[in-house]
Amino acid sequence: MDAVVSLDGATAGHGAKAAGLGELRRAGLPVPDGFVVPASLDQVDLRAAVDGALDALGPHAPVAVRSSATDEDVPGASAAGQYETVLGVAGAQDVVAAVLACRASAAGPRVTAYRAATSGARAAEVAVIVQRLVPxxxxxxxxxxxxxxxxxxxxxxxxxxxxxxxxxxxxxxxxxxxxxxxxxxxxxxxxxxxxxxxxxxxxxxxxxxxxxxxxxxxxxxxxxxxxxxxxxxxxxxxxxxxxxxxxxxxxxxxVTAALPDTPAERCERGVLRGTGASGGRASGPARVVRGPGDFGAVRPGDVLVCRETDPAWTPLFGVVAAVVTETGGLLSHAAIVARELRLPAVLGVAGATDTLRGSVTVDGDAGTVRRHPRDPTP
Known part of the structure; x- marks a missing residue:
């Protein structure tokens, strides 16, 4: 069978994420110890391989389990947050389950939607990284x-x-x-x-x-x-x-897309300010989404307005004209994916889900959301 390899020995054949961490460890940089489960390791042999590798880390030590897919962390397409990550598991049984969850996420809806919007490539092979969890x-x-x-x-x-x-x-x-x-x-x-x-x-x-x-x-x-x-x-x-x-x-x-410049502060009537996370301007109807149950109401050209975005919401990024959230920063997964897709995004807009209705314009360069006056009643 194909055995697991130490993180120090990870190569490009184990995906760019694992290879990058291996490179950093070999250079003496502070990367937690761990190992990589190759994509080719048969599920029948997985438990025995993980058992042996965990003994070296400490069989009951909590670990982080992350994907290292062949189409992840590559120039132009980070797949930030799209594949599964499982944190804090301990013991061979739970680690094996986490490895299988990471592998299975390659065929999930958020990865499929992201892949279609970026590279258009077919399903990727998924190696999996198991590392000591930093408290x-x-x-x-x-x-x-x-x-x-x-x-x-x-x-x-x-x-x-x-x-x-x-x-x-x-x-x-x-x-x-x-x-x-x-x-x-x-x-x-x-x-x-x-x-x-x-x-x-x-x-x-x-x-x-x-x-x-x-x-x-x-x-x-x-x-x-x-x-x-x-x-x-x-x-x-x-x-x-x-x-x-x-x-x-x-x-x-x-870095797959440069950060926007921070504009000078300004305050205008009818304008909400947040963090300009992805540049560009777009206008459309504000569509408040509070959870997956609201996904069906989203229409092409809507402006997605939500408290925060979970990676499971990635399919919406291929439909909407812009994104506005109440929390989040420049370096969140949602911001990274929005920049890759050239989707205007303003994050950290206080009260957005309660105040944004009707037509709005999102300016991802200025970090603003402008509310349009309602059309007069005939």
């Missing part, structure tokens, strides 16, 4: 490129940031100094719990307090620069900081 005090994403590094972060595991479930803290670093900082409202956090993860409320006193100090942000930016130099171009890096203050790199992939 994160804070975590998030950083982007390098254009002479700056942008860091977004929140309390706990990075799922809050990548899923757009919070308005994250954000820092911009240029010339080895913090040149801009914005403190978000981090109302919830995701942490490891028995059998997986749990979302819980952040204490009120910590919601509007930065989850990182500037020194840690500069250390993150320096690591991001090392990754970009090693990999030969701007990088999208997921990371975590543990209770001891150690930074761990969890993923690195090419």
């Amino acid at each position: 994160a005090r804070a975590a998030g994403v950083l982007f390098t490129g254009d002479g700056r590094t942008v860091v977004e972060a929140s309390w706990g595991l990075g799922e809050s940031v990548v899923q757009g479930a919070v308005d994250p803290d954000r820092w911009t670093v240029a010339d080895s100094r913090v040149v801009e900082r914005t403190t978000g409202s981090k109302r919830t956090r995701v942490d490891r719990s028995p059998g997986g993860t749990t979302t819980r409320d952040v204490p009120a006193a910590a919601r509007d307090r930065p989850c990182l100090d500037d020194q840690t942000v500069l250390r993150l930016a320096a690591l991001g620069a090392r990754v970009a130099d090693l990999r030969g171009g701007p990088q999208d890096v997921e990371w975590a900081v543990d209770d001891a203050g150690t930074i761990w790199l969890l993923q690195a992939r090419p």
Whole structure:
């Protein structure tokens, strides 16, 4: 049978995500230990292979299980958040189930819709990464490129940031100094719990307090620069900081679409402001979607208005003209996919689902949503 391989030995044949992490580990960068389950490993032999590999990590240590598909984390198509990720599982039985879930997600509706909208390629082979789970005090994403590094972060595991479930803290670093900082409202956090993860409320006193100090942000930016130099171009890096203050790199992939510039603040009547996450302008009827039960009401050309977007909502991105959310940041999965699809998006618009009705114009460059006056009654 095809045996699992250590993360240090991962190559392009195990998908770009695994290969990238292997490259970082071989360069001495702080990447959690782990192994890769090849796509060719037969399901019959999977349990025995995982059993043996987990013994080396610690048979009951919690792990993160992530896909490493052949069409994922490649130039021009990140597939950010499209394949399954399972965090916090422990023991061979649950790890095997997580590996199978990652493999099965390749044929799921969100991956299929994303693939049709980007590469148009056929179903991919899916290797799977199993890594030690970092017990994160804070975590998030950083982007390098254009002479700056942008860091977004929140309390706990990075799922809050990548899923757009919070308005994250954000820092911009240029010339080895913090040149801009914005403190978000981090109302919830995701942490490891028995059998997986749990979302819980952040204490009120910590919601509007930065989850990182500037020194840690500069250390993150320096690591991001090392990754970009090693990999030969701007990088999208997921990371975590543990209770001891150690930074761990969890993923690195090419930046597939540049971040929009931050416009100067302005305030106009009838305009709501958020974070311009994907450039361009589009107008259409505001369609408030509160969950999958509302998907059937979405029509081509609508402006999707929601609290946050789950990866399962990706099929809607191929239908709507623009996206507006109440939470989320520049580096969330929804923002990354919107930029790849050139879909105007403004995130973090307070009260959007309660106030946006009728026709609206979304300006992803300015970070605004303009409400059109209602047509006069005849």
